[in-house]
Amino acid sequence: MNLKKRSTEKWLPNKWPKSSNLVKKWSIDQQAEFFALLANLLTIGFSLTAALDFIVQTNKRMRPQVNLIVTRLKSGNGFSESVRSLINIGAYHQLLISEKHGRLKDVLKELAKFDRLKIKQIKKIKSMMVYPLFLCLILFVLMIMIRLFVFPQIQELMPNIHQxxxxxxxxxxxxxxxxxxxxxxxxxxxxxxxQSPIRKVQLLIKLPLIGKLFQNYVAYYLASNLATLLKSGLSVREISITLAEFDKGSLIYSLGAKLDAALTNGQSLTDVVDETQFVPDEIIKFLNSGDPITEMANAMTAYSSLMFEEMMLTTNKIIGFIQPSMFIVIGITIVGTYFQLLTPIYNGVKGMY
Structure with a gap:
């Protein structure tokens, strides 16, 4: 209990910071740009405050948000708490852990890399969807034209066709x-x-096509956060207490609470995996291996990199499936439209004989 209280007092914010109405949340590309720029400045020797001041002076597009971050830092808030309202919740949790355990620069680089690859995949999907969607629009207009102009003409020529x-x-x-x-x-x-966060993930991983992608993302997300905690020297028990202190609406909080309850009741980590259905067996094997914490951290880091690559491969497969599927739907619609047009003509001609 004392460990839980001490862990909470050290590094968790008491409440969410209130975002100014005049400062908008970053888009994913702005978020990636900020993470990459800040990581580069920290790498070449800037302190955090000096790096933020440099961004304010040189980047007009980010100036309102970064000024807000600087103001919150001067008020005594931590960096992750100061940036929380400007970024997505998953990135916030990773920054919160890294800030506590001294890996802020590395995590910023990882987040920038992930966001940029995500942007690249989204752009690829959009470019592949342009042509099929344009065909769908033309087809829709064609169906309306047939409905409004062609069929009335057919009915005038063949009155025996029933509308x-x-x-x-x-x-x-x-x-x-x-x-x-x-x-x-x-x-x-x-x-x-x-539904609870755990139940939502259980539903998502069962979806066709994107279920595997989401499962890979959860594995990457959990492994990267656990690697950061292990590199700081935390035991499995301390990790469970730390995770259970996050935002109550998040997946990582729900898993931390479940893990904490399981260890308190004498259950094994395997029982937690069986209940959740989406925590990879490899993660539990690393935590149960009995190896030194440093080796577990290295194994977890390598596994998170592997899951990241798997996630990219799965995304590419999904992208390759999108366009053919769209063309199949378009083809079926075209055939159906022709049947709609020709069937009444055939019935009308047949009724003449």
Whole structure:
């Protein structure tokens, strides 16, 4: 209990800092630029305050946010607490751990690398989606034109074609389908926000196509944070107490609380893995290996790098799957449109004989 209190008092903020209404949160590319620039300045010998002052003087785009960080630092807040409202929660947790244990520069480099690769993958997806989405737009316009102009002309030439058939029926089915999608999406959102962080991850890793990607990301995220804690010399028990003191809505807090409860009740780490379903067995093997903490930290660092590479490979596979899937959907839609157009003509011609 004393260890838990001492650990909390040393480095965890008492509350979230309030963000100024005039200062916007960084986008992912701005966040990556800030992390990379700050890491470079720290590497060449700048102190943290000197590096931030240098950014204020030389980077107009970041000046409002960095001025806010400097103001919070002067008020006695730590760096991670000062930057918390400007970055995503995952990056904040990694900065919080690294700031406490003296690896801020290394973690900043890792975060910048991760964000830049994420931006690169997003741009690649967007570039691959432009052509298929343009075709979809043309196809949608074509279907509307057929509905508004072609079918009325066909009905004038062939009065025995019933308007309620074919395209009208299909448009009605499309309308019901879209209503169903909207209702299902609403129910899914309500269900999602009532689940715990651990349950959310359990659901995400079961999704087709992106489930494997998210599982790799969780493995990378956990391994990199544990590596930082192990390099500082913390034992497994101390790590569980540390993790259990994070923001209550975060995954890392939920895992820390579960790990702390398991160790308190005499359960093994394997039991925690079985309950969560997404913590990799390799992480537990490293923690249960009995090796010196330094060797465990090195193994965890190597494993986090491996999971990062796996995450990039999985992302590339998903990107390669997107465009062919879009073309298949477009092809099916084109064939369906032709059937909608030709079926009533065929029925009308057949009715003449």
């Amino acid at each position: 309620s058939t074919s395209l009208t029926r299909n448009f009605r089915l499309i309308k019901y389908f879209l209503i169903g999608i909207v209702l299902l999406t609403g129910i899914s959102f309500v269900y999602w926000f009532t």
